[in-house]
Amino acid sequence: xxxxxxxxxxxxxxxxxxxxxxxxxxxxxxxxxxxxxxxxxxxxxxxxxxxxxxxxxxxxxxxxxxxxxxxxxxxxxxxxxxxxxxxxxxxxxxxxxxxxxxxxxxxxxxxxxxxxxxxxxxxxxxxxxxxxxxxxxxxxxxxxxxxxxxxxxxxxxxxxxxxxxxxxxxxxxxxxxxxx
Amino acid sequence: xxxxxxxxxxxxxxxxxxxxxxxxxxxxxxxxxxxxxxxxxxxxxxxxxxxxxxxxxxxxxxxxxxxxxxxxxxxxxxxxxxxxxxxxxxxxxxxxxxxxxxxxxxxxxxxxxxxxxxxxxxxxxxxxxxxxxxxxxxxxxxxxxxxxxxxxxxxxxxxxxxxxxxxxxxxxxxxxxxxx
DNA sequence: TCGTTATATATCGTACCGATGCATCACTTG
DNA sequence: CAAGTGATGCATCGGTACGATATATAACGA
Numbered sequence: 001x002x003x004x005x006x007x008x009x010x011x012x013x014x015x016x017x018x019x020x021x022x023x024x025x026x027x028x029x030x031x032x033x034x035x036x037x038x039x040x041x042x043x044x045x046x047x048x049x050x051x052x053x054x055x056x057x058x059x060x061x062x063x064x065x066x067x068x069x070x071x072x073x074x075x076x077x078x079x080x081x082x083x084x085x086x087x088x089x090x091x092x093x094x095x096x097x098x099x100x101x102x103x104x105x106x107x108x109x110x111x112x113x114x115x116x117x118x119x120x121x122x123x124x125x126x127x128x129x130x131x132x133x134x135x136x137x138x139x140x141x142x143x144x145x146x147x148x149x150x151x152x153x154x155x156x157x158x159x160x161x162x163x164x165x166x167x168x169x170x171x172x173x174x175x176x177x178x179x180x
Numbered sequence: 181x182x183x184x185x186x187x188x189x190x191x192x193x194x195x196x197x198x199x200x201x202x203x204x205x206x207x208x209x210x211x212x213x214x215x216x217x218x219x220x221x222x223x224x225x226x227x228x229x230x231x232x233x234x235x236x237x238x239x240x241x242x243x244x245x246x247x248x249x250x251x252x253x254x255x256x257x258x259x260x261x262x263x264x265x266x267x268x269x270x271x272x273x274x275x276x277x278x279x280x281x282x283x284x285x286x287x288x289x290x291x292x293x294x295x296x297x298x299x300x301x302x303x304x305x306x307x308x309x310x311x312x313x314x315x316x317x318x319x320x321x322x323x324x325x326x327x328x329x330x331x332x333x334x335x336x337x338x339x340x341x342x343x344x345x346x347x348x349x350x351x352x353x354x355x356x357x358x359x360x
Numbered sequence: 361t362c363g364t365t366a367t368a369t370a371t372c373g374t375a376c377c378g379a380t381g382c383a384t385c386a387c388t389t390g
Numbered sequence: 391c392a393a394g395t396g397a398t399g400c401a402t403c404g405g406t407a408c409g410a411t412a413t414a415t416a417a418c419g420a
Contacts, residue, residue: 001377002277004407010280013287020368034279041407043370067368067415085284089277089296091303092338097182097269099214099330100190104265105323107193116269123271142352143285150279150341157337158272161330172322181408184376200399221376223401247384247399 001090004041005049007031009081012055012073019043019069030144033151034092046071054080102169110173117166124159128152181270184221185229187211189261192235192253199223199249210324213331214272226251234260282349290353297346304339308332 011022011031019042026037037045049055054077058070073081098120105113131152140148191202191211199222206217217225229235234257238250253261278300285293311332320328 001275002280007280010284013284018368019370020366031280031283034274034276036273036275038408039368039370040372040409044407069369081284082287085281085288086292089281089300092274092276092278093216094214094272094274094334095181095216096214096272098272099327100182100187100211101265101269103211103321103323103327104190104193104261105326106321107262108265112266120269141283141286142349143283146285146345146349147279147283149345150338153337153341154274154334157333158330161333165326165329169322169326198399199401204398216377218377219401220378220403224375249400 001093002035002084004037004045005054006081006084007035007037008042008045008049009054009073009077009084012071013078013081016058016070016072018071019046022046030140030148030151033147033154049077052076105169105173106176108173110170110177113173114166114170117162117169121159121162121166124155124162128155128159131155181273182215182264184217184225185234186261186264187215187217188222188225188229189234189253189257189264192251193258193261196238196250196252198251199226202226210320210328210331213327213334229257232256285349285353286356288353290350290357293353294346294350297342297349301339301342301346304335304342308335308339311335 007026008022011017011025017025019039022042023037023039026032026035046055049071050057053074055071055073058072060068060070098116101108101116102113131148135145135148135152187206188202191197191205197205199219202222203217203219206212206215226235229251230237233254235251235253238252240248240250278296281288281296282293311328315325315328315332
């Protein structure tokens with residue numbers, strides 16, 4: 001798996017940013033669908049990237065705010081990023097608490113089961129609606145559009161599957177609960 | 181996110197198993213699509229579960245093999261599992277190196293781009309074919325069938341999207357490389 | 361003016377992941 | 391039959407990452 005240092009280099013390759021802004025990118029931007037990093041990983045990474053000379057810290061023009069450190073990628077950093085990008089990508093990884101839980105569906109109260117599935121469906125439907133609006137307004141590179149499209153396709157597939165098979169699972173749980 | 185201790189309890193709730201067999205479950209079984217755990221997490225977890233009295237170690241009948249420790253879940257362990265299962269599930273998480281790389285598609289050689297996408301498509305197509313055979317033979321609980329179906333639906337969505345949009349991205353990269 | 365949200369940096373403990381080491385058994389291949 | 395290969399099985403260790411938390415200021419509506 002690509003490490004957080006490389007993820008940060010990726011964000012900085014698009015323009016200068018602070019640690020906070022990098023975080024936001026993983027929370028909201030097109031990269032958010034398939035990458036993630038929290039402060040606890042970003043700040044140590046930036047420190048190490050500085051030490052390695054792959055980024056530099058811009059001198060903050062002392063006038064207004066003393067905080068906010070802006071970082072800029074160096075040629076060495078771009079090279080490191082490129083090297084990481086052309087390495088064969090490792091397999092995709094999906095982690096889902098919900099799916100783990102549902103695989104034990106027969107042990108759970110049918111009503112509860114129905115509720116958590118319903119909740120998740122509306123989560124995804126909201127997310128999809130948001131992305132559909134954003135996608136038409138924000139302008140993106142071809143790569144970003146591709147990735148965002150993949151995210152949308154995946155979310156739709158999940159929501160649709162949940163909608164179409166929800167009742168099967170709940171019905172099975174109901175049978176189970178009547179036996180017990 | 182659900183921790184590895186709980187994941188182990190989940191596997192053991194279906195029957196006694198060794199650490200190695202638990203690992204296999206996350207590598208091949210229906211749980212493999214949305215959960216994961218390696219030896220480095222499983223063995224320490226089993227140790228802690230033993231200490232907490234949520235599992236017991238079966239006495240290996242000393243005849244043949246001295247290795248292979250079999251573990252069995254206790255009532256206390258089943259309770260802990262249930263408590264974890266009824267907690268509201270955290271959001272799904274997708275991690276994909278490939279998508280990160282493709283979001284920088286315009287920086288990469290078009291031929292390379294085309295190759296890694298093609299490779300991934302055939303990976304998924306093979307996986308899908310395997311699952312389609314397995315799904316009809318192996319017998320599963322309703323929950324397991326549900327989760328396996330979701331896995332299949334997702335893999336199909338990914339493969340289809342890659343196939344349908346591959347050329348767009350490669351074309352954009354080609355334009356870019358001709359400008360530079 | 362007061363509470364809440366957003367901006368912003370940073371650390372600390374824990375959990376986790378990947379790599380590695382070791383040993384045995386079964387199977388196959390020369 | 392020997393030798394190698396791959397599966398079974400246990401275990402640890404170092405590095406990395408995650409989640410929670412602390413702190414402080416700016417902005418903004420009630």
